[in-house]
Amino acid sequence: MTEEPQPHTQLTTAIDTDSAVIVGDPARVDKAAKLLDNVRKWAFNREYKSVLGTYQGKQILVMSTGIGAPSAGIGVEELNRVNVKNVIRVGSAGAMQAGISLGQLIIGEGAVRDDGLTKKYVPEIYPAVPSFKLMMLARKYAPEAVYGIIRSHDGFYMDNNSEVEAFWSKLGIVGADMESGALMTIGRQRGMETLSILNNVVLYEGDLSSGVNDLVNGDDLVDKVETASLKLALDILSDHSLEEN
Numbered sequence: 439m440t441e442e443p444q445p446h447t448q449l450t451t452a453i454d455t456d457s458a459v460i461v462g463d464p465a466r467v468d469k470a471a472k473l474l475d476n477v478r479k480w481a482f483n484r485e486y487k488s489v490l491g492t493y494q495g496k497q498i499l500v501m502s503t504g505i506g507a508p509s510a511g512i513g514v515e516e517l518n519r520v521n522v523k524n525v526i527r528v529g530s531a532g533a534m535q536a537g538i539s540l541g542q543l544i545i546g547e548g549a550v551r552d553d554g555l556t557k558k559y560v561p562e563i564y565p566a567v568p569s570f571k572l573m574m575l576a577r578k579y580a581p582e583a584v585y586g587i588i589r590s591h592d593g594f595y596m597d598n599n600s601e602v603e604a605f606w607s608k609l610g611i612v613g614a615d616m617e618s619g620a621l622m623t624i625g626r627q628r629g630m631e632t633l634s635i636l637n638n639v640v641l642y643e644g645d646l647s648s649g650v651n652d653l654v655n656g657d658d659l660v661d662k663v664e665t666a667s668l669k670l671a672l673d674i675l676s677d678h679s680l681e682e683n
């Protein structure tokens with residue numbers, strides 16, 4: 439009997455890989471595909487666009503998950519169901535500290551779970567932490583990135599954004615996104631190795647909308663860093679040390 443595709447991502451075990459890069463924006467999948475050899479389009483259903491390709495000889499899936507924890511959560515669950523074990527998110531973020539410049543990479547050593555979805559999985563005091571193994575590789579390939587705790591939230595256009603961000607900034611949070619907490623929490627529950635690499639598109643206390651517009655409009659710096667962050671994720675996932683386990 440042929441295997442039924444996963445209902446949202448349309449993935450099946452025929453992807454035949456244990457490693458995936460997930461991104462928010464479907465357009466970022468096409469950018470990642472340019473870094474791969476033997477590219478094969480897999481599916482594009484709802485926000486989930488996927489391609490398969492090889493990088494340094496390793497087969498890797500790249501898939502978009504859209505915006506927010508619920509759609510990222512579905513993506514992670516369906517990756518698990520087709521036997522993907524290593525998942526790196528490559529996303530965009532807003533800086534939460536003054537010294538972080540545009541285009542600097544922010545790598546989450548943990549995430550504040552300020553989302554709704556993960557509370558349905560685990561108690562609020564459960565930590566969202568990435569894979570130690572993938573983190574060690576991030577340190578090897580990108581020692582210059584900003585490492586720290588990020589905050590994953592649900593509300594992009596909240597009236598109290600500046601107060602909330604000032605609160606978390608004082609606690610040392612380095613960046614904000616909307617999916618890393620869900621990836622780390624759900625991934626951990628399913629026995630997956632996860633990591634989140636974010637491209638800073640908004641300075642701390644900067645204009646959120648224009649920062650995200652620079653990303654949409656392919657601003658040179660943002661564009662270059664996006665490619666660099668995708669390459670970093672592919673370098674980590676194709677590192678031979680991951681095959682030894």
Ligand SMILES: O=P(O)(O)O[C@H]1O[C@H](CO)[C@@H](O)[C@H]1O
Binds near residue numbers: 529530531594614
């Ligand atoms: O660029 P992506 O990966 O979508 O990440 C960030 O950008 C979106 C908001 O503009 C949210 O999804 C946030 O997490």
Ligand SMILES: O=c1cc[nH]c(=O)[nH]1
Binds near residue numbers: 616
């Ligand atoms: O500040 C930001 C920028 C991008 N994405 C977010 O979630 N927050």
